[in-house]
Amino acid sequence: MTRILQRGIVFFLLSITLFAGRGLRAQDKPPVKIKASSISVAMIQSDEIKLPADFQVALYEYLIQQLQKKGGFEHVYREGDRNAADAADLVVLHSTVRGFKQGSERVRQLTTVAGATSIDIHCEFTSKDGKSLLERDIKGKVMFFGANLRATYNFAKKAAQVAHDNFSPTAGT
Amino acid sequence: MVLGVKRVLFAVLLLVLSPFILPSDAQQPAAPIKVDQITGLVGVKNKTKGTVTIENGNLRFAHGKTNVDLAAASMQDVVTGNDSQRLIHGTLGTLTMVAPYGSGRFLSLFRTKLETLTIKYRDADGGLHGAIFTMGVGKAEPLKKELVARGAHTSIPIQEDADKTSTKAPDAKEPKP
Numbered sequence: 001m002t003r004i005l006q007r008g009i010v011f012f013l014l015s016i017t018l019f020a021g022r023g024l025r026a027q028d029k030p031p032v033k034i035k036a037s038s039i040s041v042a043m044i045q046s047d048e049i050k051l052p053a054d055f056q057v058a059l060y061e062y063l064i065q066q067l068q069k070k071g072g073f074e075h076v077y078r079e080g081d082r083n084a085a086d087a088a089d090l091v092v093l094h095s096t097v098r099g100f101k102q103g104s105e106r107v108r109q110l111t112t113v114a115g116a117t118s119i120d121i122h123c124e125f126t127s128k129d130g131k132s133l134l135e136r137d138i139k140g141k142v143m144f145f146g147a148n149l150r151a152t153y154n155f156a157k158k159a160a161q162v163a164h165d166n167f168s169p170t171a172g173t
Numbered sequence: 174m175v176l177g178v179k180r181v182l183f184a185v186l187l188l189v190l191s192p193f194i195l196p197s198d199a200q201q202p203a204a205p206i207k208v209d210q211i212t213g214l215v216g217v218k219n220k221t222k223g224t225v226t227i228e229n230g231n232l233r234f235a236h237g238k239t240n241v242d243l244a245a246a247s248m249q250d251v252v253t254g255n256d257s258q259r260l261i262h263g264t265l266g267t268l269t270m271v272a273p274y275g276s277g278r279f280l281s282l283f284r285t286k287l288e289t290l291t292i293k294y295r296d297a298d299g300g301l302h303g304a305i306f307t308m309g310v311g312k313a314e315p316l317k318k319e320l321v322a323r324g325a326h327t328s329i330p331i332q333e334d335a336d337k338t339s340t341k342a343p344d345a346k347e348p349k350p
Contacts, residue, residue: 043293043301052254053250053252053254053291054211054252054254054256054289054291054305056303057212057213057291057293057303057304057305058211058212058303058305060301060303061212061213061302061303061304061305062212065212065219077300078296078300078301078302079300079301080295080299080300080301081296081298081299081300082298082299083298105258106282106284109277109278110278110282147256147258149211149305
């Protein structure tokens with residue numbers, strides 16, 4: 001009798017968990033995607049923060065590589081590319097460095113907890129005519145393994161994911 | 174009359190001695206420099222080892238049978254920097270991290286100094302690219318100097334120029350009363 005009661009309670013709890021999970025999932029609406037078939041990436045700006053040239057270039061190049069890989073765009077244009085002028089549904093990505101802390105790979109490997117490198121970047125996606133479509137603050141970090149430049153790769157992956165989640169060539173069709 | 178003869182003699186002397194004049198360093202093809210291409214060259218994978226030379230006003234990156242040329246005139250900015258890497262790096266370096274008794278951490282103390290060369294350049298369509306190379310100490314600055322001499326631009330003056338301006342600077346200061 002007690003066994004049946006125990007099983008009943010377990011079944012009841014399981015079913016509650018299951019239904020609650022389904023209910024929560026139903027509330028998570030996927031973000032409405034903006035129609036964009038191509039993107040133009042502007043060079044990373046760091047007027048207020050002093051950023052080493054290799055970090056600036058690495059951010060730009062990794063960003064383009066990641067957008068080509070998983071951004072979901074048909075074309076990824078570089079800053080100044082003349083072909084971008086004729087592109088339909090073009091968005092322009094402007095990135096501005098808001099914070100930069102250059103850590104040390106040696107300190108990271110010696111202490112594990114200190115010496116992290118981090119970059120805070122404000123990303124703004126605009127239309128061709130400069131109208132703001134989406135703004136996000138994205139952080140690039142290297143905490144344990146890898147050289148300092150790995151923070152730029154980490155940022156690029158996150159930025160490409162944001163672009164993938166919010167823009168699509170087939171959205172609104 | 175005497176002045177005329179002197180001029181003729183001087184011209185003849187110059188003519189005779191001209192074959193003995195050594196060609197300048199700038200005309201000699203520079204020896205290849207071993208580099209690691211971190212990122213940015215079209216058609217080359219990230220973190221590729223190779224060599225760079227300057228030929229016919231181009232920076233040539235060679236890796237196996239692959240050659241990539243960057244025209245010095247297309248370079249908008251050439252900047253050098255300093256960096257360092259673990260003496261034992263790559264996959265082996267990562268594996269040493271789990272070595273027993275903290276020996277991996279001890280090994281990470283040993284590092285080699287590096288120099289970086291960062292180049293921003295434009296392609297035929299006007300698109301902006303960036304390339305990063307790392308190389309041994311003392312090699313980036315001469316390479317930059319040579320690229321600038323061949324038409325590349327730089328936002329940071331070359332070391333010698335910077336030294337000249339810094340030595341001139343104290344002269345510009347007014348003497349204290």
